[in-house]
Amino acid sequence: MYFKNFFSLSLLSIFIYSEIADANKAFYFMNGKHDQQDAIEKIVKEKFSIDEYEQVKIQSLYNPKTQSDDFILYLLPKNNHNLMTARINMDHTRFISIEKNFIPTSQLQETTCPDPSIEFIVFAPNDNDLEQKITMKIANAAERQGLKTIRLLRENATRENYLNYLVCPQLKGNFYDGNANPYMILTYDGFIHVDEIQTTLANQFQYKVIHVWVAGEAFENPMESAMIDMAKAQRFMAGESSLTIGPSDLTGACTMNKAILHESITDSLAACYKKYGLRIDRWGLGGYGSDYFGQ
Numbered sequence: 695m696y697f698k699n700f701f702s703l704s705l706l707s708i709f710i711y712s713e714i715a716d717a718n719k720a721f722y723f724m725n726g727k728h729d730q731q732d733a734i735e736k737i738v739k740e741k742f743s744i745d746e747y748e749q750v751k752i753q754s755l756y757n758p759k760t761q762s763d764d765f766i767l768y769l770l771p772k773n774n775h776n777l778m779t780a781r782i783n784m785d786h787t788r789f790i791s792i793e794k795n796f797i798p799t800s801q802l803q804e805t806t807c808p809d810p811s812i813e814f815i816v817f818a819p820n821d822n823d824l825e826q827k828i829t830m831k832i833a834n835a836a837e838r839q840g841l842k843t844i845r846l847l848r849e850n851a852t853r854e855n856y857l858n859y860l861v862c863p864q865l866k867g868n869f870y871d872g873n874a875n876p877y878m879i880l881t882y883d884g885f886i887h888v889d890e891i892q893t894t895l896a897n898q899f900q901y902k903v904i905h906v907w908v909a910g911e912a913f914e915n916p917m918e919s920a921m922i923d924m925a926k927a928q929r930f931m932a933g934e935s936s937l938t939i940g941p942s943d944l945t946g947a948c949t950m951n952k953a954i955l956h957e958s959i960t961d962s963l964a965a966c967y968k969k970y971g972l973r974i975d976r977w978g979l980g981g982y983g984s985d986y987f988g989q
Contacts, residue, residue, distance in 0.1 A: 720744065724883060725754045730787060734765060737782060741792050748772045748822075753884055755781075766798055768880060770820065770873050774936035776910035777873040777880050797877050800889035803854065807862040814841040815859050815868045819851035819882040825871045828908075828943045832869045835951045841866065853881040857894060866988050867904050869950050871943060874909035874932070876917045891920040901928045901983030904953055908946040910936035913978025921981075928983030929959050934976040944970040945977070958985045 721735050728734070738750055751768040763785065769778035781796035782789070814836040818829035826847060836843045842864070846855050851872075860868065870879065878885040899905075905927050912918075912932035921930040931949065933942065948966035953959045963979055971977075 720747075720749060722749055722751045723754075724751055728752075728754060730784070733787065733789075734782065737789055737792070738767065741794075742769065742780075746771060747778075749820075751880075766796070768873075768885070770880075771936070772939075774910055774938055775873050775908055775933060775942060776936040777875045777878065779875070779878075798885065798887065800887035800893075801853070801884070802890060802894060803857060805857045805861045805894055808858055809842075809844070810863055811842045812844050812859055812862045813864050813866045814843040815846065815856075815865065816843065816871075817846045817851050817856055817869070818871045819848065819880055820872055821848055824940065824943060825908075828947045829869065829871045832947055832950055832954075835954055836867065839954050841954070849882055851882040853884055853886050856881060856886060857890065860895060861898055865899075865903050867950070867954065868906070869946075870905070870907040870909055871946070872909060874907065874912040874917070876911050876914040879907070879909055879912065879917075888916045888920045891917070892924045895925040897924075897926055899926050899928060901926055901981070903927060904929045904950075904959060904983075904987055905931065906946050906950040906953070907932040908937065908943050909933055913980070918978065918980065926983075927981050929979065929981040929985065931959065931963060931977060931979045934978045935974065937975050937977075938972050941970050941972045942975050945975070953987045956987055959987070960985050 723731060734752060738744065747769045749770045751770070753766045755764040755766060765782040767780040767782065769780065779796050779798065781793040783791045783793070816829045816833040818825045829847065833843050833845050844859055846859065873880040878887050905921065910933045913934045921927045945966045948970060949959065949962045952962035952966065960979060963977060967977065
């Protein structure tokens with residue numbers, strides 16, 4: 695469903711949007727300092743318009759000898775919640791090629807719920823003040839409603855933690871604020887692939903969990919059908935477009951907050967988009983479960 699009307703932002707949204715952190719380094723090596731760090735940074739600067747990105751996260755890929763030859767790049771745009779990916783192919787220290795729009799393969803893992811009493815998850819992997827503040831507000835709102843809540847923020851927002859808590863049997867709601875594309879969502883230490891949602895999380899939610907993702911293009915196939923048809927989300931809300939940082943965070947948080955208060959999520963999205971949304975941002979909302987939280 696689309697909400698395309700244009701409405702001006704409130705003073706509150708402008709104020710919060712102005713507080714987006716710009717303290718992150720341009721490059722972040724997810725596996726720690728690397729001996730080819732300077733060479734990799736130089737390649738990225740040559741191959742990409744680096745000024746367009748808030749941060750480039752770089753993950754080493756290891757060969758059978760546990761040597762790091764190749765690298766995955768996660769490029770986070772400055773102005774939206776999309777996720778660009780690429781792969782740098784190396785022969786030890788020699789650059790071979792770069793694959794833009796590279797889609798990594800899934801990393802299937804077994805899952806175990808760490809705390810069966812958990813009812814609500816908030817997940818924000820980026821070191822971004824806006825996303826962290828928004829996510830903590832949702833956690834506070836959930837706890838005020840008596841929901842047992844786990845906060846997976848920054849270094850705790852790992853793929854293993856997320857997948858494990860997503861299989862908890864009492865889960866009712868899940869709020870994500872980060873970066874995505876139709877094939878994956880970003881975690882602090884990498885990503886969760888759509889294949890994992892189709893397999894690891896198959897039939898998991900049984901139309902009893904509402905998911906709100908402030909995540910660009912996540913409401914596009916194959917991710918849309920994976921969440922709705924395979925994982926059986928009660929309701930799934932995410933970006934059909936790339937989602938502008940600031941207004942979309944407020945729209946998503948406002949919608950989830952109203953849903954927690956047992957307002958219709960469809961009506962909540964319409965009201966929150968009217969208050970905070972931008973015309974260029976398109977949201978998707980789908981699922982075959984109730985429009986009301988906890989039902």
